[in-house]
Amino acid sequence: MIKEIVLENFRNYEEVKVSFNEELNIFCGQNGQGKTNLLEAVYFLGMLSSFRKTDSTQMVRQGENSFSISGHFEGADAAALSIEKSHNGWKKICADGSNYKKKLDYIGKVRMVVFSPDEMELIQGSPEGRRRYLDRAYFNVYHHHLRQLKIFRRILKQRNSLLKKDAFRRQEINSWSEKLAYAGARVVKGRMSMTALLNEKLDKSHPFIGRDKVSLQYMGAFNADDDYEKIEAKLLASLFKLRKEEEQRRITLAGPHRDDIAILVNGVIAKSFSSRGEMRSVLLALKTAETEVYRSVWGETPLTLLDDVASELDIERRKALLSFLRQKGEQVLITTTEVENIPFERSSKDSLFMVSEGKILH
Amino acid sequence: MSGHFAKPIVQLIRELSRFPGIGEKTATRLAFHILKSPREEALSLANSIIAVKEQIKLCSVCYHITDIDPCAICRDSHRERDIICVVEGPQDVASIEKTGEFKGRYHVLHGVLSPMDGVGPDDLRIDSLVKRVVDGDVKEVIVATNPKVEGETTALYIARLLKPFDVKVTRLAQGLPMGGELEYFDEATISKALEGRRVI
Numbered sequence: 251m252i253k254e255i256v257l258e259n260f261r262n263y264e265e266v267k268v269s270f271n272e273e274l275n276i277f278c279g280q281n282g283q284g285k286t287n288l289l290e291a292v293y294f295l296g297m298l299s300s301f302r303k304t305d306s307t308q309m310v311r312q313g314e315n316s317f318s319i320s321g322h323f324e325g326a327d328a329a330a331l332s333i334e335k336s337h338n339g340w341k342k343i344c345a346d347g348s349n350y351k352k353k354l355d356y357i358g359k360v361r362m363v364v365f366s367p368d369e370m371e372l373i374q375g376s377p378e379g380r381r382r383y384l385d386r387a388y389f390n391v392y393h394h395h396l397r398q399l400k401i402f403r404r405i406l407k408q409r410n411s412l413l414k415k416d417a418f419r420r421q422e423i424n425s426w427s428e429k430l431a432y433a434g435a436r437v438v439k440g441r442m443s444m445t446a447l448l449n450e451k452l453d454k455s456h457p458f459i460g461r462d463k464v465s466l467q468y469m470g471a472f473n474a475d476d477d478y479e480k481i482e483a484k485l486l487a488s489l490f491k492l493r494k495e496e497e498q499r500r501i502t503l504a505g506p507h508r509d510d511i512a513i514l515v516n517g518v519i520a521k522s523f524s525s526r527g528e529m530r531s532v533l534l535a536l537k538t539a540e541t542e543v544y545r546s547v548w549g550e551t552p553l554t555l556l557d558d559v560a561s562e563l564d565i566e567r568r569k570a571l572l573s574f575l576r577q578k579g580e581q582v583l584i585t586t587t588e589v590e591n592i593p594f595e596r597s598s599k600d601s602l603f604m605v606s607e608g609k610i611l612h
Numbered sequence: 613m614s615g616h617f618a619k620p621i622v623q624l625i626r627e628l629s630r631f632p633g634i635g636e637k638t639a640t641r642l643a644f645h646i647l648k649s650p651r652e653e654a655l656s657l658a659n660s661i662i663a664v665k666e667q668i669k670l671c672s673v674c675y676h677i678t679d680i681d682p683c684a685i686c687r688d689s690h691r692e693r694d695i696i697c698v699v700e701g702p703q704d705v706a707s708i709e710k711t712g713e714f715k716g717r718y719h720v721l722h723g724v725l726s727p728m729d730g731v732g733p734d735d736l737r738i739d740s741l742v743k744r745v746v747d748g749d750v751k752e753v754i755v756a757t758n759p760k761v762e763g764e765t766t767a768l769y770i771a772r773l774l775k776p777f778d779v780k781v782t783r784l785a786q787g788l789p790m791g792g793e794l795e796y797f798d799e800a801t802i803s804k805a806l807e808g809r810r811v812i
Contacts (some may be wrong), residue, residue: 355798394799404761411727422725422733425769429761 251581252292252360252553255321259311261287262608270583271601273576276592277585279605285585286366288605289555292583295319295331296360298343298353301555303368310337318342325550327359354396361390361548363541365534366557372536373520373529377510381441384511387540388444391547395440402433406502413500427489430505435482437506442468442476445511447547451539464520464535467512530563534571541580556584560591569593621647673744675720675737677702685709685717692716694751698741698770700724700758708756716754719744724762725769738770745779752780759786759804 252270257263262284277285286302293301300306310317316336323329334342343350350356371379388395409426412418445468452464471488472481488504489496496503513520513532520532544552554575560568572593575582586592589602604611617625621643629639646654670676671683674696678684685691685705695716699705705718721736733739744750755770757763771781787805788797797805 394803397798397800401761405765408725408727408761408765412732415727415732418727419733421769421772425725425765425772426727428768429765 251324251326252583253322253324255288255292255295255319257288257291258318259314260291260317260319261309261311263287263291264311264608266608266610268603268610270581272599273579273581273597274572274592274600275581275583276589276600276602277583277605277610278587278589278602279585280587283605284608284610285605286557288610289364289366289557289583289585291319292321292553293362293364293555295321295333296362297357298333299357301364301366301368303371307337309335316341323360326361331359354400357396358389358393361544361550361552362555363537363544363552364555364557365537365559366555367561369533370526370529373513373532377508380511380513381506381509384441384444385437387448387543388440390540390544390552391444391447392440395437398433398436398440402430402437402506405430405433406505406507409502410500413496413502427486430502431482431485431489434485434505435478438468438470438472438481438485438509439476439478441506441509441511442472442474444543446474447543448536448539451542451546452535462515462531463517464532465514465517466536467514469510469512470506527564527567530559531567534559534563534567538571538574541578545578551578551580554580554582556582558585558587560586560588565593670720674718675722675740676705676718690715694749695754696741696744696750696752697754697756699756700763700766704756716752719753721757721766724757724766726762733769736766738773741770742773742777745774745777750779752782754782754784756784759784 251272254267254269256265256267258265268288277288279285290300290302294309300309316334318332318334320330320332323331328345330346332342332344334340340353343353343356345356345359369383372383385395385399405426409423409430412423412426445466449465452466471484476484485504489502492503513536515532520529541552541554544550559571563571568591572582584592585605601612624643624646625636625639628634628642629636631639634642646657667679668677669679669681671678671681671686673682673686676683676685680687692715696719697708697714697716698719698721699708700721700723702720705720708714708718719737719741721738721741723731723736725731725733725736741753745753753770753774755767757766767783774781785808786801787808788794788801794802
């Protein structure tokens with residue numbers, strides 16, 4: 251749970267401090283006042299990256315050199331997080347008084363689930379977005395996944411560099427292939443594990459999704475019960491088969507960097523969806539399943555960030571979603587343009603904040 | 613800042629600031645230290661630099677840096693001939709020698725495979741390693757390259773290359789450093805240590 255956050259020179263905030271309530275925290279204001287910036291700051295403090303597609307070079311408030319974010323948490327892996335970043339790069343990454351040199355060692359101390367309009371990409375966009383989603387989600391279950399991914403990417407980069415050369419020894423490319431298959435198998439297995447975890451939760455349908463059954467399918471030549479060795483052998487076999495083509499196109503053609511994850515609704519790929527509201531529901535189902543995976547794996551409820559869901563979810567689905575979250579006792583940070591859009595009853599555990607021109611009023 | 617000084621000083625500062633980890637400030641301090649030091653000391657420094665360039669060569673057997681060829685380790689008749697430890701650079705020889713645990717000989721690759729930096733097998737002393745294995749009665753090759761992506765791949769490359777020959781290829785164990793605490797290690801370190809566990 252996040253107790254408090256302090257921002258300095260972050261986007262349109264000069265200096266602001268927010269104390270959060272236990273359950274529902276509603277941030278209400280017109281567009282461009284800084285509602286999403288606040289959610290972004292919370293996410294950024296935990297993950298050192300943004301969930302938005304906007305330019306991250308503009309995070310420093312105009313005319314300033316650096317921004318800082320610090321926050322206090324309860325029930326997370328760290329009680330106090332504090333970061334500072336300038337135009338030139340990181341100045342401070344600090345958790346509970348210890349400074350971190352490697353971002354990988356710091357991120358993920360606070361588990362969060364984000365729902366923002368940008369995430370529609372997940373359904374409509376390229377496979378890359380879906381891979382990133384699954385990798386992020388699995389990272390929250392098993393931090394080591396991101397390290398595996400980093401190793402895999404390094405090997406891939408090296409192997410692609412080698413394929414760009416006019417000549418190389420057979421044994422040299424073979425060695426990189428073996429390494430790629432070994433590291434790739436760990437990435438694939440991780441993603442398949444996350445797919446299975448999500449599907450298990452997606453099986454129990456939620457009231458705001460309706461009767462549609464949402465499921466995920468990891469697209470690749472793998473079976474759910476394949477172990478590392480099996481996946482590794484399959485990857486190596488694909489690389490071997492594609493050797494000629496790889497040498498012509500000078501790029502690695504098999505591996506987890508080319509896999510896709512199909513989002514199915516009642517067994518049909520969700521790409522071909524017509525209604526935007528329907529797609530939002532699918533996304534909500536995924537995000538809720540994600541939340542429940544974390545709850546069952548960690549025994550801890552992640553922080554939910556809902557950016558502007560009201561604009562596209564109808565009132566019934568909104569009601570159902572909020573009562574679902576409330577019944578789980580989750581802490582939710584939600585933004586909206588109209589407070590009437592959020593069906594909530596004022597209680598001692600909820601707070602309403604008005605956001606206007608980089609100021610937050612309680 | 614160096615514009616205020618006489619030419620020879622400016623030249624010295626410029627040379628010194630080319631060293632790794634040395635900025636203009638430190639270079640200026642070092643230059644003034646040299647300027648103030650006795651003539652003999654400065655000459656000795658200059659001569660050492662020249663000596664290093666003129667007298668140091670690579671051992672024709674193991675490619676370690678040496679002033680006499682073959683190097684002291686390769687000349688030492690007490691060292692075991694049938695075991696070779698492969699390392700990335702000369703500094704790694706020094707690290708392993710400091711332990712006093714290893715009684716065999718070395719083979720210095722002078723790098724690791726890294727296509728993105730343009731380093732391939734022909735840029736490393738790998739063919740000569742194979743030749744040593746084929747020609748001599750080597751029983752074991754320990755590959756002690758760093759446990760990074762490039763070091764691991766180089767180790768694998770060497771292992772595959774030596775496969776047809778009657779030689780055992782081993783890799784240094786990876787695991788927990790001495791004096792550490794389990795809770796502060798990352799998952800990669802711990803899972804490697806689990807993989808390499810042994811009976812006590």
